[in-house]
Amino acid sequence: MANVEQQKPILVGEEYDVTAIRLNDNGDGVAICNGMTVFIPFLLVGEDARIRIESVEKRFARGHVVERRTVSAERQDAPCPVFGECGGCQVQHMRYEAQTAWKEGRIRRIAERLGLDADKVVRPIIGSDTPFRYRNQVQMPVRYNANEKRFEMGFFAPETHSMAVTDSCHLISEAMQGTLVRACRFLTSIGQAAVDVHHIVLRESATSGEQMIVFCTAHDADDVAKSLARFHAPSVKTVAITVQPRPTGPIWGRAVDVRKGDGYLIERMGSWRFRVSPRSFLQVQTDMANRMYRTVLQQAQVSPEDVVIDAYCGIGTLTLLLAENARRAIGVEEIGQAIEDAKENARLNRIESAEFHVARVEQWLPKWIQSGGKVDVIVFDPPRKGIDRAALDAAIAAQVQRMVYVSCNPATLQRDLATLLEAGYHVEEMQPFDMFPQTEHVECCVSLVRSSVGK
Numbered sequence: 001m002a003n004v005e006q007q008k009p010i011l012v013g014e015e016y017d018v019t020a021i022r023l024n025d026n027g028d029g030v031a032i033c034n035g036m037t038v039f040i041p042f043l044l045v046g047e048d049a050r051i052r053i054e055s056v057e058k059r060f061a062r063g064h065v066v067e068r069r070t071v072s073a074e075r076q077d078a079p080c081p082v083f084g085e086c087g088g089c090q091v092q093h094m095r096y097e098a099q100t101a102w103k104e105g106r107i108r109r110i111a112e113r114l115g116l117d118a119d120k121v122v123r124p125i126i127g128s129d130t131p132f133r134y135r136n137q138v139q140m141p142v143r144y145n146a147n148e149k150r151f152e153m154g155f156f157a158p159e160t161h162s163m164a165v166t167d168s169c170h171l172i173s174e175a176m177q178g179t180l181v182r183a184c185r186f187l188t189s190i191g192q193a194a195v196d197v198h199h200i201v202l203r204e205s206a207t208s209g210e211q212m213i214v215f216c217t218a219h220d221a222d223d224v225a226k227s228l229a230r231f232h233a234p235s236v237k238t239v240a241i242t243v244q245p246r247p248t249g250p251i252w253g254r255a256v257d258v259r260k261g262d263g264y265l266i267e268r269m270g271s272w273r274f275r276v277s278p279r280s281f282l283q284v285q286t287d288m289a290n291r292m293y294r295t296v297l298q299q300a301q302v303s304p305e306d307v308v309i310d311a312y313c314g315i316g317t318l319t320l321l322l323a324e325n326a327r328r329a330i331g332v333e334e335i336g337q338a339i340e341d342a343k344e345n346a347r348l349n350r351i352e353s354a355e356f357h358v359a360r361v362e363q364w365l366p367k368w369i370q371s372g373g374k375v376d377v378i379v380f381d382p383p384r385k386g387i388d389r390a391a392l393d394a395a396i397a398a399q400v401q402r403m404v405y406v407s408c409n410p411a412t413l414q415r416d417l418a419t420l421l422e423a424g425y426h427v428e429e430m431q432p433f434d435m436f437p438q439t440e441h442v443e444c445c446v447s448l449v450r451s452s453v454g455k
């Protein structure tokens with residue numbers, strides 16, 4: 001019998017020498033230490049380091065780098081002064097080509113885990129032309145610093161509510177950064193009326209540079225709203241307020257009170273114009289969204305007789321693009337304000353074959369199908385939790401011939417694709433996009449057909 005040597009346990013607080021052999025899905029280095037898997041943030045593949053163990057679970061441990069002894073060719077200096085403290089970016093220390101290769105690899109692994117031939121189905125990732133300063137929106141935590149008698153802004157550290165204070169974020173434009181700094185000075189200047197402001201939401205049109213600001217405050221009083229409404233900055237066309245008593249957790253209150261301006265921005269994609277209100281979803285990188293939508297259109301293969309459902313439609317961007325070639329395109333979305341935007345967007349772009357419903361997809365889709373509603377193609381673009389099972393089951397029961405799944409979360413993508421493959425669907429193509437450079441996130445468009453009609 002082989003002499004199996006008992007591995008020594010690894011201990012919290014102890015230091016070990018390790019080499020990262022791969023990255024996990026959060027971008028942490030993975031090393032094997034005394035037979036146990038250890039996750040080490042900010043350590044790249046091939047790098048040797050002395051690490052200290054922070055916690056040990058049943059199957060894995062976590063550690064942090066005490067001393068890095070070698071430097072990967074994929075390493076770069078992170079430009080952000082609070083990178084590592086702030087929970088926003090996970091991979092600013094990686095060269096951009098390495099980031100995109102890692103993200104493409106994650107999509108390839110999903111294909112392999114699903115039993116697909118990754119070389120055949122996974123297309124090369126489409127990277128961003130602007131890996132920094134690409135975001136058209138930010139939700140910035142702010143707080144009053146009583147010692148310094150001023151407002152400060154920053155981002156929450158990973159999984160905590162302790163703030164990494166900074167005046168700069170390298171993911172938003174310098175103009176947005178300038179407006180946020182100005183907004184903090186303004187909050188300091190109005191004193192008591194501002195003390196309960198806990199977030200600022202700022203959006204900027206990537207095409208016109210116009211901005212829209214929302215102050216999120218815990219204090220529901222008209223004098224507070226009046227004071228906040230006095231905020232002025234040259235690019236800011238809309239000032240709004242939302243009252244959310246809890247400074248942590250969801251930032252939106254029940255209503256958004258527009259105090260100055262139209263209450264929306266207009267964003268352009270090619271010849272298309274889209275109105276977006278404060279609560280409505282808009283893809284964070286306008287140029288990349290435009291490229292991604294072109295892929296969805298190719299994958300959806302809509303023909304003029306088709307009825308298309310755009311499930312989780314937001315402000316109707318995809319619904320309208322799909323409607324151009326369809327008999328009828330139906331957008332379904334739970335946020336009422338987004339559906340108002342979508343209807344206005346249909347008018348702005350002179351599209352008559354689109355209609356919109358405020359509903360939860362998992363409730364609306366089964367009803368539509370049970371009532372005999374026709375559907376040839378469904379585009380699903382769900383939030384991170386993926387497609388609700390009731391919605392997937394309804395689409396499967398209706399034997400929808402073609403689907404496009406736009407995912408921002410590889411874990412739920414894999415789960416939902418497994419269900420669809422099991423139900424007889426066939427994956428034609430998986431196209432990853434880097435919608436979120438410097439972060440762990442990756443977007444992917446997947447086209448599926450029912451096997452009986454597949455190519």
Ligand SMILES: C[S@@+](CC[C@H](N)C(=O)[O-])C[C@H]1O[C@@H](n2cnc3c(N)ncnc32)[C@H](O)[C@@H]1O
Binds near residue numbers: 280316382388
């Ligand atoms: C990833 S966004 C996609 C929006 C749109 N396709 C776009 O590209 O702008 C997901 C959208 O689904 C909406 N949503 C989330 N859960 C929903 C549900 N259960 N039913 C309907 N809409 C939902 C969100 O409000 C958000 O607008």
